[in-house]
Amino acid sequence: MSAPEESQGPVIRDRRRIDPVTGQVKEPSQSASGGQQARGTGQARPGKHSASKPGGARTGAADSAGAEAPEQGGPSNGDGRPGGKEDDLTVKLAERTADLQRVQAEYANYRKRVDRDRAAVREFALAGVLSELLPVLDDIGRAREHEVLTGGFKAVADRLESATAKLGLTTFGEPGETFDPNIHEALMHSYSPEVTEPTCVQVLQPGYKVGERILRPARVAVAEPSDPSGSRTTSDDESSEDRDQGDEAGEAEAADADAQAPAPDDGD
Numbered sequence: 001m002s003a004p005e006e007s008q009g010p011v012i013r014d015r016r017r018i019d020p021v022t023g024q025v026k027e028p029s030q031s032a033s034g035g036q037q038a039r040g041t042g043q044a045r046p047g048k049h050s051a052s053k054p055g056g057a058r059t060g061a062a063d064s065a066g067a068e069a070p071e072q073g074g075p076s077n078g079d080g081r082p083g084g085k086e087d088d089l090t091v092k093l094a095e096r097t098a099d100l101q102r103v104q105a106e107y108a109n110y111r112k113r114v115d116r117d118r119a120a121v122r123e124f125a126l127a128g129v130l131s132e133l134l135p136v137l138d139d140i141g142r143a144r145e146h147e148v149l150t151g152g153f154k155a156v157a158d159r160l161e162s163a164t165a166k167l168g169l170t171t172f173g174e175p176g177e178t179f180d181p182n183i184h185e186a187l188m189h190s191y192s193p194e195v196t197e198p199t200c201v202q203v204l205q206p207g208y209k210v211g212e213r214i215l216r217p218a219r220v221a222v223a224e225p226s227d228p229s230g231s232r233t234t235s236d237d238e239s240s241e242d243r244d245q246g247d248e249a250g251e252a253e254a255a256d257a258d259a260q261a262p263a264p265d266d267g268d
Helices: 028-038 057-068 083-145 151-166 234-260
Strands: 169-172 184-191 199-205 207-210 213-216 218-224
Touching: 083 151, 083 207, 083 213, 151 169, 184 199
Parallel strands: 184 218
Antiparallel strands: 169 207, 199 218, 207 213
16 A cells, blocks of 8 residues: 555745834835745734734734834924914913903902992982971970970980980081071171181071981071171161160150240231
């Protein structure tokens, strides 16, 4: 019997263009010879799914190619960030800061305006209530002048005046004050040599105010030093009246004397 023929395995030719080890592109001649040298007789041919297995030739070649591939990116400013984006962030930060400052200023102005309006409304409402109480306070003042403010009525009057004072109601108008048409109302007028300017010589009705708001002006009698011509005063008026009265008295006496004189005799 003849010896059995030695079986020869399949011949595998490596036709890959990229070397899986170095990642370089191979020449056609090198790829053909390299494939024959890499796989000898009896070496099994890799399956068609071997390249997709982890650690396979194709995976290794891709990893090496990716490792050697240069990183792509835009221009850097030295700290890893593009220079254009840094400028944009700076501009946006400045805009947001300006917006925040403007909103904060508007809110501060709004708070001031609200506080001012709230105070004005409170003062207006308080003035309206206290204005209705002024006639009552006038009656209390007249009763005190006539000394009839006694007993329980006096206690109620004191409590009312104390409450209105706590609410900010104040009185003004005293004899001897300089006349001010903004806070005084002149009901009587006269001339006096004892004053050098228009002066309140008598307070007929006191004035009231809340804060700077005048609820009622003080009603007074005003005296001036002289008349508009600058020559007459109250004393001059009195002396002229005395002279007129003296002249009238002299004329009356002369008329009486003439009446009492005897009539002349026609016979004589």
